[in-house]
Amino acid sequence: MSLTRRQKWRIEKIQAERIARANKASDSSEELLDDTVKPQTGLVITRYGQRLLVEAESGELYQCTGRRNIELSVAGDQVIFQTISNDEGVVTALLERDNQLSRSQKLIAANIDELWLVVAIEPHYQFELIDRYLVVAENAGLPINIVVNKIELSTDIDKVKRDFSMYESAGYPIHYLSVKEQTNIAELKALLNDKTHIFLGQSGVGKSSLINELIPDLNLRVNEISSKSKLGKHTTTNTTLYHIPSGGDLIDSPGIREFQLDELTDKEILSGFREFKPFIGLCKFRNCAHINEPNCAIKTAVENGDIHPKRYTNYLQLISG
Ligand SMILES: Nc1nc2c(ncn2[C@@H]2O[C@H](COP(=O)(O)OP(=O)(O)OP(=O)(O)O)[C@@H](O)[C@H]2O)c(=O)[nH]1
Ligand SMILES: [Mg+2]
Ligand SMILES: [Zn+2]
Incomplete structure (x- = not known):
């Protein structure tokens, strides 16, 4: 179902209001932000709950909070921040990531x-x-x-x-x-x-x-x-x-x-076995799960020694678990 223009307009309006509210009701530390302090780039060293340890290009470390309307950052992230004291700051923007590693939808590092x-x-x-x-x-x-x-x-x-x-x-x-x-x-x-x-x-x-x-x-x-x-x-x-x-x-x-084991989808599992890649799409059935189907390219690859049999059984175990 596609959204009508009116619905879209409403959603955009609500979002704009939310952002405005978030900016207003910002952290007390943010109120200390001084317009005369120049924003600088930093590297996120670690995150403790909602707090970040950010390293400035000078090598100085700052304990930072993030503005509420920006995505939470993790170790390896590049951010823009402003200092509010000699060891504290506020992160005001998150720079674009090259990649990110997550487990169970939880971001680990970038x-x-x-x-x-x-x-x-x-x-x-x-x-x-x-x-x-x-x-x-x-x-x-x-x-x-x-x-x-x-x-x-x-x-x-x-x-x-x-x-x-x-x-x-x-x-x-x-x-x-x-x-x-x-x-x-x-x-x-x-x-x-x-x-x-x-x-x-x-x-x-x-x-x-x-x-x-x-x-x-x-x-x-x-x-x-x-x-x-x-x-x-x-x-x-x-x-x-x-x-x-x-x-x-x-x-x-x-x-x-x-208890923290990831919930992996079948699709993730399949693309997690890198040596299967050349054979995906070559099975008789387009929706082949590579388990019992006839003319399965993955199973043929196992028989031909192109895929290690133990890796294939590992795959079966993950997919059924
Ligand atoms: N025998 C032996 N013990 C080692 C070796 N390397 C590390 N250890 C010991 O293994 C134990 C665990 O090491 P850690 O470095 O804390 O392990 P970790 O992977 O960081 O663990 P988490 O932080 O809990 O994820 C420590 O007692 C180390 O001394 C090694 O090569 N041989
Ligand atoms: Mg450790
Ligand atoms: Zn198959």
């Missing part, structure tokens, strides 16, 4: 160049969880790497490598490392320059440990953030961006808990 899915020997990686993370990451359209941490705890590294061969043949670079024993840390470090990288993965796999290892003075930086925001000791409950002194940014994120 303007990311590469995603690193971290798994470990302990807590032991689970394929279903890996595939869920990959589906989320693929749907954000980001380049993805897989890190297998704590390899020194493995008694059968060949088995681990066999387990990850299906991800390798799907095109994901796999990095085996141990933060504890410094295995392959230098190699990883060399891959992280001059871009924004996000570390994602189950709680306890060592994302923060790895970031600490990659940024030697991070403890300083963590203290700096927590003393500024006055929110006590840093724990990974907030997605936070850190600068590598030699260039590049790392975003640490909290690991998910069981």
